[in-house]
Amino acid sequence: MSILHPKRRRAAIAFIFVTAVLDILAMGLVIPVLPALIEEFAGSGASAGIWNGAFVAMWAGMQFLASPVIGSLSDRYGRRPVILISCAGLSIDWLLMALAPNLWWLAVGRLLGGVTSSSFTAIYAYMADITAPEDRARAYGLIGAAFSGGFVLGPVVGGFLGELGPRAPFWAAAALSGVAFLYGLFILPESLAPENRTAFSWRRANPLGAMTLLRRHVELTGLATVNFLLYFSHHVFSAVFVLYAMHRYGWGPREVGLLLAAVGAIDMVVQGMVVGPVTKRLGDRRTMLVGLGFGAVGIAMMGWAPTGWMFALAMLPNSLWGLAMPTLQALMTRQVGDDEQGQLQGANNSVASIAGVMSPLFFGWIYSVSIGQGAWIPHPGMAFFMAAVVLALAGVVGWRVGRKAELSHGTG
Structure with missing residues (x-):
């Protein structure tokens, strides 16, 4: 430090x-x-x-x-x-x-x-x-x-x-x-003392080389998997939210903009004011699992919501999803030394970028086959249901590896 x-x-x-x-x-x-x-x-x-x-x-x-x-x-x-x-x-x-x-x-x-x-x-x-x-x-x-x-x-x-x-x-x-x-x-x-710095190496700095850090041991690999699944499910919003809101609820730009502003404001409160007290009481691992669980419930409710008001109400449990990312990051930083924090964050960002490329394509395809005549899956909320499943899977993986990560550093 x-x-x-x-x-x-x-x-x-x-x-x-x-x-x-x-x-x-x-x-x-x-x-x-x-x-x-x-x-x-x-x-x-x-x-x-x-x-x-x-x-x-x-x-x-x-x-x-x-x-x-x-x-x-x-x-x-x-x-x-x-x-x-x-x-x-x-x-x-x-x-x-x-x-x-x-x-x-x-x-x-x-x-x-x-x-x-x-x-x-x-x-x-x-x-x-x-x-x-x-x-x-x-x-x-x-x-x-x-x-x-x-x-x-x-x-x-x-x-x-x-x-x-x-x-x-x-x-x-x-x-x-x-x-x-x-x-x-x-x-x-400057925050990084000279004695904690490490030589630059293209072997570690390229995306595939950076991933070797995430494969160092099972806890870090598992937490990186949670990170990927979290970002993957989150991109359901950028992929289909606007189209879904227009199709199912008849919302226009004003309604969409107001909801996005409300979501951002709630998320700001959760991450800025709620994360600290909750982690002090529950610890990083349990707080992460609470966030993933409420996020999965909230996204599933969005896919089910028959009216725009119910969709908006689903944002309340979903907002607790904001507990997951900072605690996941905290758990991961404990698995590497001071001289590798930058490499870790670079690898994490690369994982998020992979999800950012794959996820919109996946959810866009799911949405396209769930609306209109001859839809394979005749329910417009199917993309949100799938995102909820992905987030629930992230919770299962996080539950299994998070405890090992905490115990390995004496923070259980």
Whole structure:
């Protein structure tokens, strides 16, 4: 663990929180306008759909490739330079997209964005450096709350800025990332002591090499499997939620936007204020299992809900899903040394990226065969039922390996 003075540690945690908010806010700003900009370049809605899907895959693919490299570089050179360079790179990326004259330059921006936003591997590793193992679940909960806060504010502000023009949110995003860079340049201390650094190796930094860390022993492999299943099930929302809400409940953009804002606000409360007290009472493993269990129940209720109000009510048990990710991260950080935290977070991000590519394709296909005439599975909520099964499976795996992980480090 870092030897930062308590006052500097508090300042560092505040910086990480602010940086995460600014970065996610910047990403959220462009959500309402990026599809419209793509359609402007593509010339038709049908072509825009294909390009938009391709852009999502590009971003996830670059996350898969870059995350282990970013994590390993932070293990070698420290977290601070990696985070600062990534913030500066994000600002340049948003400027490039604001000025993009055609789809190909916009695609270059998405590729660059996938690399620079991989800085979250270093951010998670930074938090592991400066917090004791028993406090990491709460620390990761704060990062999760920052993500939620950014996604609540980002699309709302981006929608208003989009009224000024489709490129205005990109300029604002560039400014926010630039502010994060300057803030860190003057405030952020280094968290990784020189004696805890490890030599950079392409063998460990490539995605497949990084995965060898996750295969080190059965507990870490099992927890990585939980991580994959958690992300896989979560992408049911990005894959089919909007289409499902329109088809089954007749919701429009306003209803969808309001629900997403409410979800983000609730998730911010759960991860920012609930994770800490619950983990102190139950421990990381039990808290993770509670989160996975309530998440599975909530998603199943969404697939069953015959009305929009019942779907909205299902968000309440589902919101406790937010207990799972920070506690899972905390359990995993205990399985590796200080000099491997960056590599671990890079490997985790690569696992999440694989899920981000596979899951939307899977749930999109399930949804397509569950609606309309001649549907193979005549129930529009089947994608949510399948996601609930995947999350329940994550709970079973977590129950089996979580206890071993805790016992191996004397935290049972």
